[in-house]
Amino acid sequence: MKLAKLYKNSQVFKIALGIAIAVVGYIACVFYTQMRSLDSSVDIITNATETQLELERVLSIISIYETNLRSYIITKDESYLEKRFLRRGEIETNLKRINVLVANNPARVKDVKRLNKLIDYRFKLFRETLLLAKSKMPNSEVLNAKLQESNDFTELMKNYVYKTINAEGDKVKIHNNNHQFELQDSIISAFLLVILSLLILLLSFNKMNVDIYELKRANDELKFLNHSFNNAEKIAGFGHWKINLETNTYSFSDNFFRLLGLEPQSFVPSLENISKYVHPDDIEYVTQMHLDSLVSYNPTSLMYRFVLPNGDLKYVMSVGSFTRNGKGQMVKTGVNYDMTEQYKRTIELEENNKELISINEELESFNNIVSHDLQEPLRKIQMFISRIESTEVDSISEKGKGYFYKIRTSANKMQTLLIDLVNYSRTIKGDKVFENTDLKELVYHVIDDLSSDIEEKKAKIDLGDLPTVKVISFQMEQLFINLISNSLKYSQEDVAPEISIFSEKIDKNEVFDNEIITDQDYYKIVVKDNGIGFKQEYAEKVFILFQRLETGSKYSGTGLGLAICKRIVDNHNGFIKVISEPNVGSTFSIFLPKKA
Structure with missing residues (x-):
């Protein structure tokens, strides 16, 4: 069963055909290699013989030089040294011939390089011996020792050279023996490989007939797929x-x-x-x-x-x-x-966008009315209230005074609301220019701006280390103004407010809106107070626009302060959360990205 599956596998037969071609190529390469091997054997024998001859010539010249030196030492006749001794011309010529002969044999090239070093050292011994012999009062013991060292080194050179010559001879013998074995073995291999090639070619030919049948089936399947594709086009x-x-x-x-x-x-x-x-x-x-x-x-x-x-x-x-x-x-x-339907929806969307632009323009006009047109008559109302209080309040009945107090309180609330609306609008449409800002320096300015409120409440503010962050400065200033004002406003009765502002490391990864907050990516800034606090179940509600907790009439507010804080933090791609407990206080944690 497995054999039948392999037989139907086109990839298997492609491999078989490749093997057959490789086999034929292999047979041709074998015979070509054999012929090259014969030529190579002749070259190896010739090179080995000539190399041996040149090496023996080098040893002969070294021996002659050594004999001449000894003759000079005995006779002091300078003729033994003239035109012969210490002249390496003949040896250099021999070495060049040897290098040419062994150029294709890395091992021999290495041996010749070593021989060259041995010859250099031998000539060094010649020069040292000659200098001792030519000295005015030669030391016979030192001279004899140097001659003995020279003689020993010459024997070493001869042993090294003969070892190289013998290695070349052994190599020729091994090559001849291997060549004879390969020649006999290739005849048997060639016969078996040719039979195997014919068998593979026969199976491949039979596979072609099978493939024709499979091709017809594939063609029918292709027609069906083409029909299915046409239907898919129609549906899509x-x-x-x-x-x-x-x-x-x-x-x-x-x-x-x-x-x-x-x-x-x-x-x-x-x-x-x-x-x-x-x-x-x-x-x-x-x-x-x-x-x-x-x-x-x-x-x-x-x-x-x-x-x-x-x-x-x-x-x-x-x-x-x-x-x-x-x-x-x-x-x-x-x-x-x-794209007809999509185009129509796009046109409709563009019309809706135009309507939104118009609405935004109206909102912008409303914002201008809030920030300018409404505040001007309100200021006049407050001014006239102030004048009446200073000049006419004594002539008003007690009931009238109560009404008058309510008018003043309502006017002040309206002014606070208009200011908060303008501040909230600035967080949405204001210029968002990020710049490196020292938050500690910024908070110092905020504390200075709120100094009268802080002194009135007899509040204590502890300012710790704060980082330098790339932020929108005026928005960050508004953030701290709102948070500190919030802590001052909602302080406990007869208890001096204590507000701590500092940064701390995020020890454990925190999760906010399914995003992991790590100390590597975020700064954590904390604003902590000892105010009236609230139940933790309202922690999300306090950041919603116009949402106020039931804190009693003595705590005034518009419900925009913390909503503005959240909007500012959102503009910085950060997060804000609060942990609070009634009559204990609230802790606001602000997370700002380290990379804006």
């Missing part, structure tokens, strides 16, 4: 097209025609015929972009309109790119998407 609302740049032939899918409101293959696919259905205002642009792409091979992405036979408009997105087919011909293929 797109059609594909193709242009062969070599033959200048166009082809459109069935659903391409349906997008035009036509029956499949209603006309011969061509640029001229399809252009008849392109909207007159789009035809020049679309045609030019398409023709330019056929020259530059740049992909295209165009949106244009088709005019259907019934007069309806259809918006399409046409995307095309270039590739080469199996024949190596350049082909542009593309897809047309029906």
Whole structure:
């Protein structure tokens, strides 16, 4: 069963055919290698003989030089040294010949280099011995020792050279023996490999017949897939097209025609015929972009309109790119998407955006009214209230005074609300210029601005270390103003407010809105007070616009202060949370990114 599966596997037979070709190549290489091996054997024997001869010549010259030196020591006759001794010309010539002979043998090249060093040292001994012999009062013991050292080193050189010569001889013998063995073995191998190749070729031929049957089945399956793809085009609302740049032939899918409101293959696919259905205002642009792409091979992405036979408009997105087919011909293929419904929704969205822009303009006008037009009459009301209080309050009845007090309180509340609305608006539409800001220095300015309120409440503010952060300075100043004012406003009766502002390390990773907050990415800044606090279940509610907790009439507020704080922190891509307990106090934690 496994053999049948392998037999039907085309990849297996591709490998088998590759093996067969490799086998034939291997046989040819074997015979070629054998012929080269014979030539190589002759060259090796010749080189070895000549190398041996040259090495023996070098040893002979060294021996002659040694004899001449000894003769000079005995006779002091300078003729033994003239034109012969210490002249390395002959030896250098021998060594050059040896280097040429062993150039293709790295091991021998290394041996020759070592021999050259030995010769250098031997000549060094010659010079040292000669200097001792020529001295006015030569020390016979030192001279004899140097001669003995020279003689021993000469024997060492001879042993090294003969070892090299013997190694070359052994190598020739081994090469001849291996060559004979390989020649006999290759005949048997060649016969077996040829039989194996014929068997593989026979199986491959039989596999071709099987593949023809499989190809027919694959062709039937391909027809079915093509039918399925056409149905998919119809369901998804797109059609594909193709242009062969070599033959200048166009082809459109069935659903391409349906997008035009036509029956499949209603006309011969061509640029001229399809252009008849392109909207007159789009035809020049679309045609030019398409023709330019056929020259530059740049992909295209165009949106244009088709005019259907019934007069309806259809918006399409046409995307095309270039590739080469199996024949190596350049082909542009593309897809047309029906974008009519999406285009209509886009137009509707644009209309909605225009309406939103109009609403935003109205809101901007409202903001200007709040910040200027409403505050001006309010200031006048407060001014007249102040004048009446200073001059006419004694003539007003007690009941009237009560009403008058309520008028003043309402006016003050309205002013506070207008200021908070303007501040909130600034956090939304204000310039968001980030700059490096020393938060400790910034908080010092805030404390100075709130000094009268702090002194009135007899509050104690403990300011610890704060980082330098890239923030929107005026918004960050408003943040601390609101938080400190909040702590002063909601302090306990008969208890001096204590407010601590500091930064601390995030020891454990915190999670906020499913995002992990780590000390590596965020600064943590804490504002802690000993005020009236509130139940922790209201911790989220305090940051909602216009939301106030039930704190009694003596605690005034608009419900915008902490909402402004949250908006500012959001503008900095940070987080703010609070932990509170009634009659204990509240701790606000602000997390600001270290990289703005």
